[in-house]
Amino acid sequence: MKKLFALLLTLAMALSLAACGSKEETPAETPAETPAEKEAGWWKEELSTVVDGKLTVATSPDFAPYEFYAIGEDGTPQLAGFDIALAQYIADYMGLELDVVPMDFDGVIMEVGMGNVDLGMAGLSPDPKRANQMDFSDLYYKGGQSLVCLKENAGKFDSFEKANQPDVTIGAQTGSIQVDLAQENTPDANIIQLAKVTDIIAEMLSGKMDMGYIETEVAKSYQKNYPELEIVLDVPYDQAGSAIGVTKGNEALLAGVNEAIAAVLADGTMDDYVAQANELASGEKYEGLLDENGQVQTDDAAQAG
Incomplete structure (x- = not known):
């Protein structure tokens, strides 16, 4: 009986060892590469856009020197601004044809969020509240925020305490930071x-509005054409700077945009774009949407001339 028991025990151990020896070890899973860890240019093979071969960009052309219409000597409005120049740079960098679609600012946010366009370029601040609607590129321009009023009223509103009164009317662009x-x-x-x-500018100039929150570079542009305006306060803002809104989840497109931004900043081209846009904005321009015939809407209140 002892011999039989010993034999059975030996067989059981042998079977157990055989089973362990035949079991395949599951290799440890290799974590997927994040876009930042991938080699430069990886996005080219995976790039997809709303329209094949095109980069569709939504913008709001009432924000000189970011985007506006420069009026030529023949009176023809031409879309201009350093956002527009940057959009062309990015399209060229990616080997795509640029298609810019002008609309109101809140429309830019909506169209990017719905995935109807590839990018939103309208002096966008990378506001965390918009993170569920779009992804944001790296910053391509660092600016600031200002509170503006008529120069004659600067003494009345030279502090937030003075501005923060029920009888003070303050303007801000719909959908903006x-x-x-x-x-x-x-x-x-x-x-x-x-x-x-x-x-907002028109309301302040007419005396119907006391003050307006405006991006600093844009406020400076208006000051050149309307010297009666004054930047009275710098507005604190942690996210000071402009980024591009990118269709949510399109990692290849975001990577390509960031690569183009790095290139345009590194070679100094972006500085040239800003200088050229400021020069154009100091001349005859139109800010707003064109009519159905592609002409300036003469009933718009605020045109710089």
Whole structure:
């Protein structure tokens, strides 16, 4: 009996060892590469856009020197600005044809969020509140935020405490970061949202509005044409700078855009674009949407001339 038991025990151990020896070890999973770890140019093989062969960009042409219409000697409006120049650079960098679609600012946010366009370029701040609507590129321009009023009223509104009063009317562009800044810094003021920055300027010039939250470079551009305007306060903002809104989840497109931004900043071309845009913006320009015939809408209140 002891011999039989010993034999059975030996067989059981042999079978157990055989089973262990035949079991294949599962190799450890290799973590997937993130876009930042991939080699430069990897996106070219995976790039997809809304329209094959085209880079479709939504913009709001009422934001000189970012985007606006420069009026030629023959009176023809030509889309201009350093956002437009950068958009062309990115399209060329990716080997795509550029298609720019002008619209109101809040439309830019909506169209990128719905995936109807590839990029949104309209002096966008990388606001975390927009993160569920779009991805953001690296910053391509670092600016600031300002509070503007008529020069004659500068002494009345030279602090946020003075501006933050119920009888003070303050404008901010609909859908913009300036609305949040207005609500954060002057919550007690009468905050009015308008579709275009030109509307805010027109309201201030006519005396119907006391102040306006405007991106600093844009405010400086308006000052050149309207010396009666004054930048009275620098507005604190952690995300100071402009980024490009990219269709959510399109990693290849985002990688290509960031690569192009790095290139345009490294070789100094972006500085040239900004200088050229500021020069054009100091001349005759139009800010707003063109009519159905592609002509300036003469009933728009604020045109620089």
